[in-house]
Amino acid sequence: MDSIIILFITGLIGLFAGMSKKPVASLLIASFGLIGAGFAAYYRGSYTSPFSSYAAFVPTQGIVIILLCAVTLLAVLGGFKRYKNDDEHTGDYFGLILFSLCGAILMAQPNDLMLFFIGLEILSIPIYVLVGIDKGSSTSAEAAVKYFFTGSFASAIILFGIALLYGATGSFQLIEIQSNLAIGIWQSPMAMIGSLFLLAGFTFKIGAVPFHFWGPDVYDGASNAVLMYMSTVVKIAGVYALVNVFGQVFRDSYFFWIDLVSLLIVISMFYGYITAWKQTSFRRLIAYSSIANAGLMLFALADIHNSNLFLFVAAYALATIALVVCNQAINDDSDHLANWEGIAWKHPLIGIALVLALFSLAGIPPLAGFFGKFSLLWSAVPHVPYTAILALIASVIGAFVYLRLLLLALKKPSVSIRIQLSAEQMLVLALTSVASIGAIYFI
Amino acid sequence: MAKDLTLLLIIALPLIGFAINGLVGKKMPKTLVGGLATGVVFAAFLLATTLFSGLHGTQIVNLFNIIDFEQLRINASFQIDALSVWMTLIITGIGSLIHLFSMGYMSHDEGYYKFFTYLNLFIFSMLLLVLGSNYFVLFFGWEGVGMCSYLLISFHYNDAEKGLANSLAGRKAFIMNRIGDVGLLLALFMLLGQFNTLEFLQIGKALETNTALQGGAMIFITLSLFIAATGKSAQIPLFTWLPDAMAGPTPVSALIHAATMVTAGIYLTVRSNFLFELAPFTKDIILYVGLATTLFAAFMALRQNDIKKVLAYSTVSQLGLMFVALGFGAYTVALFHVTTHAFFKALLFLGSGSVIHGMHEEQDIRKMGGLAKLMPLTHFTFLIGTMAISGIPFLSGFFSKDEIMAQALHHNPVVYGVLVLAVTMTAIYMFRLYFLTFQGQFRGGEALKSKVHESGLSMTLPLMVLAVLSIFGGLLNLPGLFFKGTAHWFDHYLSHGTFGLSAVHNAHLDFSTAMGLMLFASAIAIGVFIWAYLTYAKKGATAKADDALTGWEQLSAQKLYVDEIYNTLFVKPLLALSDFIGKVVDIQLLRNGVYALADGILNTANLTRKWQTGFLSSYLFWMVFGLIIFVAYYILKLSVWH
Amino acid sequence: MQAASTIGTSLDFYLFVSFALFTIGAIGAMTRKNMIVLLMCIELMLNAVNLMLVTFSTYYNNGDAQIFVFFTMVVAAAEATVGLSIIIMAYRNLKSIDIDMYNKLKN
């Protein structure tokens, strides 16, 4: 609870500090808030919801909150450069991000469908705004429109699922729903269809096939700064919600939905990676790669008892942020991949971070990406071996995509003009690089 | 001095020579290099004589273990018995003579020290081959001499116009030998499988104790051994490398391709006699292969015009003769001919070398003639060699050939008839060679004639020694019908000193047959001599130009087109196959196949991209579609469950 | 679980209505081009769910669902405001609220 409160307050302060046209101030406040929230989660991790007298359905993992806060911190640090200059939006940026982070934390581990739904909306609505934050650009407007309509449509679907579930079990308390389903109600059509609708909603949130369509367009239209937050935190929160709500509540109907999930995994991975191959815009490429990674994340459902998700999402988030920061360093709005030619040589930090990030995404040891993939598959393989085989084949195609990007970035440029990185960007790149190697100690 | 120490010294000396010449030979003066190389071999020869004099029974000298596994132990160990010591004598004795000769012959060559390095290495490997007490050491030396022969054949690789040809000749020799080596390798494996050892004596003992091992296995083993022999000893079908090997310097031809290495096949067969005795089938094969070889090679030699080529084909033919003897199981006879052949063939080659040296690298007998006056010593010795090989009575060749003929007549008159033909041809081409080279008019032009000179002492001395040997070599194994006491000394020596040979008994003809045989042989030889004298010396007939040849002459000059046949049968198809696999299968099919697969997968991206139409309504539609899929999945599941 | 209910017999009817409303909303969202209408359709879907929730709540006669309905309304309101402002901004850029004009981002 404390972390949410801290975030909310610092968000407000940041919002108002923005009006004082002192970007650094609001950055400091925001980072302070995020760090504070992280520490709060570390010391007082588990909390009971004010909205219900029930004990938490899934014991709150402070580590998840810390991860969310840390990723957000990296995102705002990386994105700060973009808002340093147009200071009329600085406050909005930090404020909105912190608010939606509150939603993310709520949504990630609720004990109540109501709470979950509210968290979901608190997460989404600020992002609708953030996507369209620069009023001038038409692509940004289009992205906002698309994201808003698809998003609210998905909310409606989730809501429908919740309603059906309530109809089947007569409660919103996850713990009650679970116990009611356990005594056989899960076989009632209402419960089953409700669970499927919920699954559809989650699939939308993490952006897996067939509810992925918003991804590429929205990522493309949004600014790098927003992209950093959207492509990481939303997915992390969504997938944890998926595991903690869906996976736990419907654990009795595991054999009912697991095949569908496997199908989603395979389709998402192949579709995402293959489509990413032909992309010419970096942000779209990241979008498709994130679709594929969303497919991988669904492996967390394969083993409902221990879903070793943490390393994977962490590695994915860090690598994505590193890449987007590098893309931001190019500082070109056309966002064409051709600009990537030889950027690894323009700054040593960019070079190192890029190599590590891309190899990490490709899943080459000893980088974080490998350990993430390994621990995810470690628990998944015994349950869905064939899906795992297909997933690995798909990730070879993925390696194609990332390596092509790497080769592009490593091409020796004729004239190497050095890019100037701002201090916080350097910090982000350094942190991500260190983290992607330091993951060795989790294994 | 203890025998084993002597033996090790014999083997070590050439190695030392090789090492010193190889490392510092470049810096040393030529005489020192040659002297060292010759000295070590000659010293080895002297030591070998001591072994020979003190020889009784068989002795094994174990040096160290090459491989020592629980199932299988292979030692670097050596064997002293009549056979190995005799071969050692031939190798070191003739070897030292040829080293001596080379000192003069190679004196103008820039690769002088390299040449002697290789020669010593060859002597070393050859000694390993004959002295080893098991097939592995033998194989060791077997491969070693192959390598040295390659090095020495392609010795003049830097020669401007013939350099590549020389090296190609070397390569041909190496590859053909390798084909034979495969046979030896397989034989070794089969022996290991049968006896779990490679020691000659142990295998022999094992065969004595259990007689179950006859037939099938033995036939395979001996056949593989014989394939190896055909490779080294240039028998059909692997004989074509030997004539090409004449690209090497003449002393090499004398040492490797006449006296020693090419007889390794015969040595191998004699050494494995206890195996061959159990496989009569293989012995027949050997007989007929040897017979065909001796006949065809003799025929090919009839119209060769390169002095060394003639000798090369005669070598092949003589080797065939030895295999005929082996085919009859007359091992000592074959080895006797090996010995005498080593004498006179080395003599002939060195003589031709002396001629070539005097003629300034001219090898075509059509440009020679009348050399008798220009280089008398060479002429005299060469004549002796010719008479010896053609079987003029009471020279070494006469006796050794006669033994073989006797065996043939005793076992199989048809074979005898063919041999008579071959022997006649031998006499014909040898005397043709002699007369065209040394008698008649000089055809090389005055300019050359003025330069022709007799060779120095270092070259003529070996000639004289070998001439003496070729004359009296026959005394080693006089036929029984005269000199009862000393008769068949060589047979006794070998058959009592070598494992397995005591069991083998050569056929002995009764007095009248043997007498008639000898008279007939002498008649042939002398008749041919007279005919040749009349044709070439008196009528002054000369070798025709290549285009003037007709019918059988053409056939003989073109070596029965064997090289061409092999090219079309084996070489070209192999190259074509290589091209096909390399270009079509490997690149087109496999590599591009992989690429095509990858492209095929990745190009589906062009389709999948289309899914992202950019129209919100289509997105919403697909989301609803997804929901419908989910529901459909639900219905499907239900229908599966119930 | 079957609690005593006042509308138990006609439950299906209410459910049918809300299903129908939801479907109508969804189809409208798919087919209509005008963003405002789109927004209305989505509101319609949300309200369809509200109706369902209320129905169930009466059926089980416990209050949770009705509280939930209020939350839903609040959320719907929030979405409406954000949505409308987004539409306005979009209109400023492209001078159109026809959804099919917005397909620069694709593939």
Add this chain to the structure above:
Amino acid sequence: MALILLPLVFSLMAWFVPSAFTRLFGLFATGVALVWSVVAVCYFQPEEQILIDFGLRFVRFSIDSLGFTMILLTNAVFLLVYLSNFTGKIVNDRKFTALALLMQFGLLGVFTTNTILGFYIFWELTLLPIFLILYWFGSFDKPRALLQFFLYTLLGSLAMLLAVIGLMHATNQQTYEALLVADINALGNTSIWLMGGFLLAFAVKIPLFPFHTWQAETYTKAPVAGTMLLSAIMLKMALFGLLKWVLPIFDGVATDFWRWPIITLGLIGVVYGAIVAIRQSDIKTLFAYASLSHLGLIAAALMLHDDNTNQIAVVQIVNHSIVSIGLFLAAGIIEQRLGTRQMSELSGIAKVAPRFAFWFGVLTFISLSVPFTAGFIGEFFLIKALFNAHAVTGFIASTTLVLGAVYTLRAYQVPMFGPSKFASFQDLNWSEWLVFAILSVAAIYLGLAPQCLTDFVAHSLTQPTH
């Protein structure tokens, strides 16, 4: 411990070495690593094992005699690669030095790790530096050839990853010793699939016949140093994995199932590689196919999984490292001096560069496995083992004697002999000469006394498997 970590430390240091001293640093680093391992092996009792534990959950190390052999081989290879390119530009590049040392670390890890996952991790770790080396210093006109190499290997590795996970799940074990005693045969067909996963990875790396398509292209376009590293030591990882891990662990149902398929592929590779090599016009490509032929023989013999054959296979592995370094060095020298590798354009080098001709010749004969060289012993016993398994396989394997002579001699004679096309050809410099000399001495020593090596590795190869 330093035995393994030394190269890693050096590779980090390499980034900060002033570029003037990079080549000296590289030489120093590899030299220190080699000396260290030599000293270590002096204090090492072949019967025992050295256990190293950094406190990681999934990665532990233990060095037995086989591991020590491979460590020595690795360090020696890296030193030789440095020496042989010492005058070239590449070793003066900070990136190359750092990456090469990182790769050395990875290889040492592969050869010494004690856990199956550790084996996989280090296996993949080596892929990363070699990929960058090839990209930066190779002559890949299109990236696709490079991608093909990387993804081919990656596909294999991922199959191995699945197999690793499956194995760890199936046995609940991860350390080598525990897996040895685990009852794999109880798994039945599962064990066959698991072994298949490993074999796919190895077949791509070795490479075996249908999976070799990356090899020729990569070898040809890689820088000489890269080619040396690939063929001299990287491919050995697969043979090592076969020898140390897969065959002992899967001894039983799985091995019996896979034995003949792998032997068949290996022998196809022997003949196929040799035949293709005969007509190659590019020296490097020719040697690449030759390597396919040689390694196919080793792989086939390994599948017999008989102690003595394994010991001899180690000899042959070392021999192949020697040969490939030597031959690729020769090819590299020709390319560096004359700027071409096409046989058709080469002739008569021997006349202008006698010393080079001599040493190249020596290496040629070593690769022809003539007597007095390690290859003689190695080929003899490997073919013998195959012959004992079945006469036909032995016969097919023995054709390598003939075909090998054909293409190797061609590769040597065509450039070296004949009319000299080049006025000047700078003869060997001291470092290249030193490399050739070291290689020849090593090969001849092994050829005369293979026993020392076979006895040394025997301690870890002849352990009782379940």
